[in-house]
Amino acid sequence: MDVDGRLDEAVWTQAPVIRDLLQEDPDEGAPGSERTEFRIAFDDNAIYIGAMLYDRFPVTGRLARRDAGQGDFDYITISLDSFHDHETVYQFAVNASGSFRDAVLGGGGGRGGGDISWDPVWDQATQVTEAGWSAEVRIPFSQLRFRPDNEQVWGIQLRRNILRNQERVAFPFVPTLDRGGASRFAHLEGIENIRSGQKFEFLPYLAARGEYLQLESPPGIGFANPYQSGSDYSGEVGLDLKYRLASNVTLDATVNPDFGQVEVDPSVINLTAFETRFQERRPFFVEGGDIFRIGEGGPAGSTGQTPQLFYSRRIGRRPSGRVPSNAVFSDVATATTILGAAKITGRVGGGWSLGLMGAVTSQEIGTYMDATQVVDQAVVEPRTNFLVGRLRRQFNGGLTRLGSFGTAVNRKLGGTDLGGRLHSAAYSGGVDFAHEWSNRTYRFSTMFTGSYVQGDPEVIARTQQSSTRYYQRPDADHLTLDANATSLGGYYAMVDLAKQAGAFGAKVAMAASSPGYEVNDMGFQSASDRLIVDTNFSYNHPDPGRIFRQWDVRGSPDAVWNYAGDRVWTEVNTSFNLQFLNYWSLGGGVRYNPSHDDDRLTRGGPMARTPRRLSGDVNVRSDSRRNTTGRLSYRWATESDDSWNRSVSFNVTLNPNDRWRIQLGPSYDRRHASAQYVTSVADVLADQTFGRRYIFGGLNQTTASLRTTVNVTFTPLLSLQLYVEPFVSTGNYRELKELERPGTYNFLEYGADIGTVSQDPGGSYDIDPDGSGPAASFNVSDRDFSYRSLIGNAVLRWEWRPGSTLFLVWQQSRVNALQGDGLRGTDPWIGGFDLSRDMGDMFSTPADNIFVIKVNYWLNP
Template sequence: MPTSSRFVVVALLFISFSSYCQKKELLAQPTKYNITIDGKVSEDEWLQNPNTATDFVMYQPDNGKPINKDKQTDVKVLYNNDAIYISAILNDNEPSKIRREITNRDVFGVSDHFSVSINGFNDGQQDFRFYVSAAGVQMDCIATEGSEDFSWDAIWDSSVKITDTGWIVEMKIPYAALRFSGAPTQTWGLNFMREIKRDAQKYTWNYIDTKIGNEITQAGLLKGIENIKPPIRLFFIPYVSGYYQEDKLASDRTVKAGLDIKYGINDSFTLDAILVPDFGQTKFDNAILNLEPFEQRLDENRPFFTEGTNLFNIGNLFYSRRIGGAPSTYPSTATNEEVTNYPSSANLINAVKISGRTEKGLGIGFLNALTKRTFATILNTDTEESRKELIEPMANYNIIVLDQRFNQNSSVSFVNTNTTRNGSFRDANVAALVFDLSTKTNSYNLYGDFKYSTINDVVDYNGYKTSLNFAKTRGKYRYLLSGKYISENYDVNDLGIIFYTNYHNAYANGSYRILNPTKYFNTFKVEQELNLEIQNTTGKFQEAWYKTLFKATTKNNHYLEFSIVATPVETFDFYEPRVGGSYVQVPRRISSYFGVEFNANSPFTFDFTPSIVAYDQKNRITYGIAVGPKYRFNDKLSLSYILDYSNRKNDRGWVGFTSDDIIFGQRDREILQNDITGKYAINNKMTVNLTARYYWSYSENHNFLTLQQDGYLTPNTTYTLNKDRNFNSWNFDLAYSWWFAPGSEMSVLYRNYSLERGTTVEKNLNTNFKSAFNGNLTNILSISFRYFIDYNRVKNKF
């Protein structure tokens, strides 16, 4: 190639790269009118608006590749005092191939998508993202570096229309759904994304370089919004619900009514309050046979505690199931007394949260909740008289978060959680300083924390935890070095959750990834990890493993994952004995799994994951498999099934105590879980959903062993108590949901469930399945109405 030609090519590449690196700008056009959201884009305001966002660039998989001309995408923005309006014309030369599965809200499914990401402070810290599918389904989230919180739901309007040349999106996003400063002239961070599902491709308006970990700092700019006067942000969501419940022993009818309030204190902060809460239609908990030394960690399904709680999750000190969770004490009884009723939870009286972020990047979060007194019923077996004993007093839960962000990619946070119980019951307080610092180019990241806990109980005690982490976060090769120390008395379990304390840890991770597709893979990553945990008191290994992990997506959109973990030394479990100062030896072991998920865009897809753990102990092995077929009959109807099975041969675990000894069992365990989910979408606002789960597990002891002081087990031939377990759990939900107006929903739920446990192992699956229904099966039918009221609309009408 001649020198002059080479110079031209290099110059063009430099100009192209420079244009990608520069932030694109889009000018919003003012309008005096409210635009009709119908997907037609026919108003003069759209047609006469000369400002267009176009020239999209591929984000995944071939990062940086310009979009094809036959997929040209043109976006415009209008605004008035109520909202911003967005129109997107998404050309497609094969409109019949546009994927448009109808799903529930916040479920992406197999559909093409368009989204807008808005950062009202243009600080590179937090996006409000609004997605709409080609089927007209809405999704929204609050995004921070590395995470998207889809539990957050805003009230906004959208419409789509399929045309002969592609599809069109119209969106109206009220200012109430955003956060921005009160400045007369606004400059917002802005990006648009288009996903073409059949090609497994995503494009963005402003180029996002995948070599850089932080996407939010790579947004373009929205300018032109001036002198807006947003209306008062005040919303009321009253509800009324009715329940009919029956089982073999009794039936009951209940009617509830209450109110949720959302109030915009100013342009940045919002108050959320629930008065007389009702969580009767939340998803059921997955009950299991729990033989571990720790409680089962449960998912949060109550909307108030999942929506917009990203601030409160800083520092990982907030486990919201503590609020309205299990009582903190168990009643004391005499030899002639027994507990006949022990409530599983305390009732919530009300809850309030305030959250937002100032123009200078200070995020402030405040959450407060109050729960009722809870009593257990105790029966005197001699007199047949019952008495009540207080097991949980009125309790107040409180969280305060201050999160200062700066340089568009760094933050320092202070978090305080407090639990105060009336009377002489246990109180707790935890304070934390958390920092996350990145270089200007997002190449390196330093983060860590210092946390201090204080418990006021019969015996007061304090504890602390600290960690420091350094990571390379840019390029094909990345790494992470980490260390932490946790003292023995560090305790956050009154409003958080922690299982392991009293150890120090060192961790290293190195990874390689491809940034653009190769001949065989769209994505590929390999990681090497080393983790060492040493118990502080004894100096023994609590964990010691080396891990290799592969993740890849093929050119046919199949997903592959493989891992192998080796623990080449014996470790010690300091919790399984259930006695402080005791520990049990865990032999050397190696574990592995291989996961495959076939192209999720196909009508029929299938995934399976076999796994194995082999111990350096005679005949001790654990193996399992998870299998999940899914079939999409059409864009409205789909059905999926997951079978998760594991078998633990010659497992060893605590079973009880004698006067002098800690007794372990050598046991076989099997766990089988079946999940069926189905969806029929009548339209994009009305769906019928099915969720069913059957879980069966048993534990059968062959031999008993005595724990020695050195952590090893010796045979015990005198312990004869029956410690076998058989457990069945059944849950079934059939729900109809209709979003009949923005933010307003009518739902009908039929639920039945049962739980059966015993000490006789039954290995016949059919017999176990029948026993789940022959027990005390509970049936519930409920109807709920929630109606969203905008104060401004009501005010304007009157």
């Protein structure tokens, strides 16, 4: 069959016609406003879908790069549950201009966007006619997973979107309040004796890279950087491999992967003690990642997310070690080399699904030169093996699910100086269970996981004292810091009961994370030593009325304790979302936190308190059918100690024609903290606070940024994307003070309540905590900062043949980061916000530029 979008082949006149599509939105359950016809056919190698989309008005089509959103044009969506397990859905969408999107949806499909990194090789074409528009789609069986049966039964759902009416029709129709997903799909029967196609797919790549970096020499150094010439060139070669072990099980492998075309991370200023979590964007790790998620439900939001046992960005991260402090020049990799990675994923008989992934990263050696031009080397990252496995079984038609999970990290630390920084081994494992009943209206889920890390006493002591748990807290009688321990273990347990369908929704989740629970070698976790109760209640009204097209309200009281029984978090919040008849929306919420204990404020010191806090947000969203759409958001917070925060952001999308899309996201944030943690100083005379003084300061911080994305689509297979973000954040500390006594939020300001304070010409503060008393004076560096950056990239993507892509990439970064200490005399404005000056300094900063050309070639022998 010639896939040209015309539906003029004889097979379409013989295929059964599907016409009974009903509206999901705006008039739920009503027939579609326009006539729609779908037809389905197949041969030995592929399934074909033909669609005739009649329309009495001009259709709305827009060229968009692959996997762009499908919300602002006319399009169709084909969802296939080819394994018919009501679990994994393969989704294919095409719009009236021929642009297309593909994704894998886990958890039964539902209504989420899914994993768009999955890029199968399939064909699609459209034609706009006087009667409307038509589409033809060919999906090879080799791109799907299905049971090895002669007679197939698949689940299928077909959708059409008519933009001008904000109308979405579907066959079969599933009510908005129904928790059905793939279990409500129609059955597609009659597919017999099909083949899964060729077993092997190869995707070799070649890449060339040019780096043009700025060279800087520390003051007083009279020789040039020997490791950078200002222009460096390199080449890469690698291979991605896919092998179908069966029609439903696939082996994926990558050797020397390159991710040069991946988007850069946004700029962030993190003044907390906790790690910032960034999104995984690398295709090998994103594609099929749903199988490696453990647990359903659990506490969310401010109470603390369920720990993520597998956080794939740990693989290939920036090296953990550093060259010695006497190095004036160094050559250290910015990311650990991934020598190779492989994964097996799929579904086997009896309702079983499996996932197994392994990766090996190389030892990274940093070369450095000291001030006397002596050259040496240091290992900054050891050779490391990563392994993650998942096994899951479905019972009772997918309503009952039981699974197990395990991870292992093993590092070769011998002959390195990294034993005090990294665990030699880290393991985690667990089980999860979920059951749904009453047409999936109710769900009970639970999980239990354990962790075990081992290593030198120094690294285990560091783990015990990390911000995740702070074993060194002097008044935490339930914790004991063991400086001689060579291992640490713990557990996490969770239960969740939810009503997830119908107008009224409710959830109660409880979780316990023991103090020794640690999964950050392979996963992501911010806190342990926690007992959590998280409740949520909601009401959803999807039917149009006199004012609103749909609306919902939510409420959630939450509380958290540590294992000593101290209540360290309490929140009551409520939120709402309203959509008006003209498709504009209004949303917002209010949150109240009463004063509670805080075992993290002093960062390893004694217990403190937090002030009362009231916060909220409001947002307005425009009609998404228009060529210009926007969202205006305002956030605010105020605390009983006069701390406050105000933030405004505006996101606008412009579609000047059917090829261009421009997205602008300016934001502005001002924050005043009465007590921002600065440092702690040992003093045996500070008997009120266990022999240390915990230093805080008032902080005024201002942040402004403008995220800009421009997409130009020349054809559905050729597109250009540009991303740029100017970012400015400044902070000014003042009124240094110390915690007066444990269990309070009371402070003594230096120079006013106690002692004396003076600032030297370089900006540092000399503090005598008791004036003429016996306590020793100490020095606190000037923490004022001005951070200005401009990051961006441009990616030209051309799918020059099926499955084969050419990338041209340009990345640029300009970073101007200054701290007051040592510069106060020459740059007295550090910490003050002046948008004109800060933007000028940012743009005048010399840029680092990286250019990459990468081409891959898909082979399916």
